[in-house]
Amino acid sequence: MTDRITLKEVAEAAGVHMSTASRALNEETRDVVNAETVARVLKAARKLGYTPNPLARGLRTNRTMTVGMIIPDIENPLFGPIIAGAEARLGKDGYSLLIADADVKDSASVARVIETLIERRTDGLIVATSARKDPIVADLAKRDIPAVLVNRTADSSPLPSIVGDDHAGIGLVVQHLVDQGHTRIGHVSGPHTMSTGHGRYQAFLSWTQSLGIEVDPSAIEESEWYRVEAGLASAEALLKRRPDITAIVCANDLLAMGAYRAVRQRGLTVGSDVAITGYNDIPLLDLLEPPLTSVRVPYRQMGTEAAGLLMAMLSSGSGQDGPISMRLAPTLSVRGSSGPRA
Amino acid sequence: MTDRITLKEVAEAAGVHMSTASRALNEETRDVVNAETVARVLKAARKLGYTPNPLARGLRTNRTMTVGMIIPDIENPLFGPIIAGAEARLGKDGYSLLIADADVKDSASVARVIETLIERRTDGLIVATSARKDPIVADLAKRDIPAVLVNRTADSSPLPSIVGDDHAGIGLVVQHLVDQGHTRIGHVSGPHTMSTGHGRYQAFLSWTQSLGIEVDPSAIEESEWYRVEAGLASAEALLKRRPDITAIVCANDLLAMGAYRAVRQRGLTVGSDVAITGYNDIPLLDLLEPPLTSVRVPYRQMGTEAAGLLMAMLSSGSGQDGPISMRLAPTLSVRGSSGPRA
């Protein structure tokens, strides 16, 4: 690593004092400096290949131009677009993204990871791990640490959040199934400890009721976790208890994959005997036979908006007018798995 | 953000000078300090909740304890495990991971992203974007910037790299197909500008030849890019030209998905009429009908090893004994898509 050029060297090359060079190089203070001088400094900087030392700058300004992001499970394809969106937005303002993944089932591990990020003096945090009752969220708020929740939120969160509109998404699904003639619809829900699991469950109850579909507790099964195996177990239990059901609304695509298996294990056909729908519309599941009908959530936009919101908080001294949360509207990708009622 | 405790405050609370506190807190200099003093300082630090300011430290030591990683396409499920593995390994040594994704098709964009990471004074780089002829790789080496290539490498790379053993992987596939009785085998290759595309292609030629399978150029089709659509186009062209082929080795899972479609478009059945194999064994494709036979690459380990290698380079003053590259051994996940010859 070659020796770096310092501001002082640039100043000397331009025949000015360090502080003048600093002002000339800094966008916001540039107009205080004589135009010719600015030109001279800029030229010298370019010629010498000067790049400011962010540590020295950060030490003075007390900002690292870095944002930390806590991901529950980076191998989940959901988070790729969120990260990509956030990174793109942050880059526009000269910020970089520090990634850390934490085992979301281990609350202590999440806390530790967040602490590491804070110790690094990240200017703000994007948190994708929040559970519904999350002491960590309350803690961040209390410590006045600029943070935004993304994808999942906490109950009556003191922090702003960017999430998908689960009520609308489930509405799309239920409406579609009703249009297809289904009247006995079941639900494999996600864990109710997550806002997504709980929210979609509530939405399912609400929509079926308002559309006049009878749903009693026997038509609903909660999965422990968003995994294929959990979906298989839940759907199995559900179909055993309620063999009359003709459609299953799953809280997520992986659960839907489990439901596919459960249906097949009973010798039935997905799509014609039992309709199945997923949530998230993750890549490649449109290649299944039958291709999965699923709710598409704008994850990339979620990342962009979360980053944008955080940028706004950082430049306006944080909690100016309370948490400005957003719910992003989903769309429905209708495919073969949600055929008409047999 | 509450005011941070400084080293000076800890020192005062412990009744010692700043520099003594510094030595006591620092693992490597701790043994120079009186044991009782160490205890006193540690206690004070804990009581006050002291966390060192990494910017101040970095300014002195000229290290940021940060590693940058350049990803070509963070939405590709391949990179999740690589990132997770790298992050876990880096965390052990107190390093954090700065993520940046770059459009790999735009060489200038990759260069710009790398430059940003370097300007941030990251201590080292993990590069997942390398093309076979990559001026960026040569440039990094020339500038003596500690860097490791992962997943893909450059031709006669001056930088160490951690990649999968493509020769062995394709060997597994070809051997398996031959065992199934196939003798007319085609190949849908990846772009030859990538080490993976080129390497698997070479391996295919080499293995078919050594196993006595006749392969002429008409049995091979190069895809422009690792995408389902490209795989469809390539497999279509291949099957049109060589309808006698009974098995297609695809250079990647997405290309294999395209091949599924091409086979079906000709009214044939995947697995029985035409065997198809993929590469990477990305999640969920075992749920297809038929489930995809694919080469499993230890991506998480790839991330771990790359990070470990970089750590070794950083602590030993970089290029001590030349690039120590690794090829990680793959395994074959045999499933329904590679049935016996009809």
Added chain:
DNA sequence: TTGAAAGCGCTAACAT
């Protein structure tokens, strides 16, 4: 074993 003092590279009063 500990203290004193310098300085990493930068920004931001304050002075001119």
Added chain:
DNA sequence: ATGTTAGCGCTTTCAA
């Protein structure tokens, strides 16, 4: 419009 100066919080010589 520019220069002077102080200092962000830490590590690391050099002295004692």
